[in-house]
Amino acid sequence: MNDNENNGGRKFSRRSLLAGIGVGAAVFSIVPRHVLAASGQKAPSDKLNIAGVGVGGQGGHDLGCMGGENVVAICDVDQAHLDNAAKKYKTAKQFQDFRKMFDAMDKDIDAVTVGVPDHSHCVIALDAIRRGKHVYCEKPLAHSIAEVRAMAKAAKEMKVVTQMGNQGHSTNETRMLVEWVRAGMIGDVKEVHAACDAFKDNHLYCQINNLPKLSDRPAVPKGLDWDVWLGPVAERPYEPFYHPWNWRGWSAFGCGCLGDWFCHVADPSFWALELDAPTSVLAEVKGYDPKKDFETFPQATKLTFEFPAKGSRGPVTLYWYDGDAKMPHPEALEANRNAPGTGAVLIGTKGGISHGSHGASGCRMFPETAMKAAKDKLPAQSLKRTKEHHQEWLEAIRENRPADSDFSYGGALTEVSLVGVIAIRFAGQKLQWDAAKMQFTNCPEANKLVTPNFRTGWKL
Numbered sequence: 001m002n003d004n005e006n007n008g009g010r011k012f013s014r015r016s017l018l019a020g021i022g023v024g025a026a027v028f029s030i031v032p033r034h035v036l037a038a039s040g041q042k043a044p045s046d047k048l049n050i051a052g053v054g055v056g057g058q059g060g061h062d063l064g065c066m067g068g069e070n071v072v073a074i075c076d077v078d079q080a081h082l083d084n085a086a087k088k089y090k091t092a093k094q095f096q097d098f099r100k101m102f103d104a105m106d107k108d109i110d111a112v113t114v115g116v117p118d119h120s121h122c123v124i125a126l127d128a129i130r131r132g133k134h135v136y137c138e139k140p141l142a143h144s145i146a147e148v149r150a151m152a153k154a155a156k157e158m159k160v161v162t163q164m165g166n167q168g169h170s171t172n173e174t175r176m177l178v179e180w181v182r183a184g185m186i187g188d189v190k191e192v193h194a195a196c197d198a199f200k201d202n203h204l205y206c207q208i209n210n211l212p213k214l215s216d217r218p219a220v221p222k223g224l225d226w227d228v229w230l231g232p233v234a235e236r237p238y239e240p241f242y243h244p245w246n247w248r249g250w251s252a253f254g255c256g257c258l259g260d261w262f263c264h265v266a267d268p269s270f271w272a273l274e275l276d277a278p279t280s281v282l283a284e285v286k287g288y289d290p291k292k293d294f295e296t297f298p299q300a301t302k303l304t305f306e307f308p309a310k311g312s313r314g315p316v317t318l319y320w321y322d323g324d325a326k327m328p329h330p331e332a333l334e335a336n337r338n339a340p341g342t343g344a345v346l347i348g349t350k351g352g353i354s355h356g357s358h359g360a361s362g363c364r365m366f367p368e369t370a371m372k373a374a375k376d377k378l379p380a381q382s383l384k385r386t387k388e389h390h391q392e393w394l395e396a397i398r399e400n401r402p403a404d405s406d407f408s409y410g411g412a413l414t415e416v417s418l419v420g421v422i423a424i425r426f427a428g429q430k431l432q433w434d435a436a437k438m439q440f441t442n443c444p445e446a447n448k449l450v451t452p453n454f455r456t457g458w459k460l
Contacts (some may be wrong), residue, residue, distance in 0.1 A: 004304070014352045017356070024168055024213070024416070043452055046111045047069050048069045049072045049109050049423060050071050050072065051109045052073070052074050052085070053075045053098045053101070053114050053116060054075070054246065055076045055082065055084075056084070057115070059116060060084075061079070061115075062115045062165060063113050063340045064088075065389075065391070066394070069188040069394065071092065071097065071113075072105065073109065074086065075095040076096065077096055077226075077228045078223060079222075080223055085444075088144070096228060097453040099127065101189075102127055102128065102233065106131055110133065110134065110221050111134035111136070111395075112256065113136045113137075113162075114128075115138050116420050117229075117253045118248075118259060119141050119231060119232065119233050119253045120231040120232070120254065120327065121137055121141060121147070122147035122150065122232075122452075123460070124143040125142075126150060126151060127136045127203070127436050129160055132160060133160065134388065135160065135162050135163075135407075136163045136393050137151075137162070137163075139166045139260075139410070139414065140255055140262070140418065141164050141263075141440050142414065143418075143452065144418065145281035145415055145418050145419070146450055146451040148418065149411070149415075149416050150254065152408050154404070155299055155408075162393075162407040163390075163401060163405055163406060163410070164410025164413075165215040166263040166267050166358075166389075167389040167390075168267060168268075168358035168359020168360070169267055169359060170383070170386050170387065170405075173357075173359060173386060174271070174359040174360040175364045175383040175386075176360070179383060180353065180378070181273065181353070182272060183380075185350070185365065185377075186348030186351045186353055187347060187350030188314060189272075189346050190314065190315075191316070191319070191347040192266070192273075192318040193318075193327050193339070193344060193347070193392065194262070194265045194269070194318065194321070194345075195322065195325075195343065196260075196357070197323070197326075197342055198261065200323050203299070204248060205248060205257040205260070206249060206299040207241065207249040207250060207297075208288070208296055211242065211295060211296065214239055217237065218239075218240065224327075226238045229243060232452065232454040232458035233455065234252075234455045237286070239322050251295055251296060251421075255417065255418065255421050256296075256301075256398065256424070257297065257323060258303070258420050259323060259398040260318065261322070262413075262417035263455050264358045264359065266343065266416070268359060268360040268363075269318065274310055275307045275318070276307070276310065277307075277433065278305040278307050278318075278419060279306055279308050279411070279432065280305070280431060281303060281305045281306075281419050281420055281431050281433060283301065283302070283424045284304075284325075285300065285301050286323075287299040288424075290425050290427055291316075294442060298424065300325040301318065301323060301424060303320040303423060303424075304318075305319075305320070305419075307315070307422065320420060326434075327339045327340070327345065330347060330354075331367070333345070333352065333367070337368075339354065340356055340358065340362075342357070343357055343361075343374055350387065351365055351366060352366050388407075422440075423446075425446070426446055438450060
């Protein structure tokens, strides 16, 4: 049971002040501290009670960015991660199963960080949201399009404050890029080229060579709850190729390089151009047979997304390159300047902008003469500068407003990458995507991948 009560058909948690926002617009209220105390609620200025689900790796980093709050619970399927986190969060209660944690501590938790493999993002976040908890969830927001939609819908209905972990969204450089583009500094943007060449040498995302080794089936390591690690995914034997690191390269658990990096690299363009959903996607791959290698991802991928015109903006084509696929050198970019290995290039009718990963790091106009000429003509600041990404979420909770990359925005951005992940399974075929109907109109087989096939006992 969660600590909700029914009020005229709408559910409110006992911390309804902290949870009281809509996705599209904030609902502001000022409540005296004595009134809050009488109702059992916390004043926004008080510390939040945070629970961390996934406390090793990125999940541990996320929890560490909650400085100044009360970490009341830590949860991880791997006891080694729990033991390490317990050294820092000495008073936090420990759990290996998030469901047991929520049942035991529902009334003591205000907000939750989710830093686990992609395939479990949705079930954990939905459980927290439906209990009225604010949620910070790592990118990509979920493992399937239907999960993304369910998370955004639940967050809106429960009026909780959410944030996806694409940290670059909160940087000043990303906001500066958005202002440049919207002010027409490079003219009308027709193309975006985005790329990631991270981990290509150690084949994190392409596990084709390890496919034959999946029959080794070693024993489950001591202290690892393998059943909970699998979560909603169909049962399969433990493999060290899955946990604790290489899961991103396996389609049952991760979304490959595209899922790992698209929400970082393409975010500035998505925001600046208000891209929404693509109408089509075409995948071109190398060293990969979708019918034989479907459990993992290609060693080289090029994706072509087509976005329709919107408002005064014309149509935009976004190209994605990863692994051994290289971004072409833009014609207007000087020969002595390299296109980013991990980053993006926006091509406009009056020049271009290049930047690196995690938002618009290293944002610069090209050719260089355009950058120099623009120095005295840069647009006035129109977007507020914000705090560090995690702190921005905490501030949004206290200010009773949406966070900057909430599940409505982060979900739409993630959905583009997931449309691309599906296209990889049908490489060479241009897929037509109808976002309103949540289906591919020319490939019934692709639609089978839009909604997850959870094992018995798990559901959206």
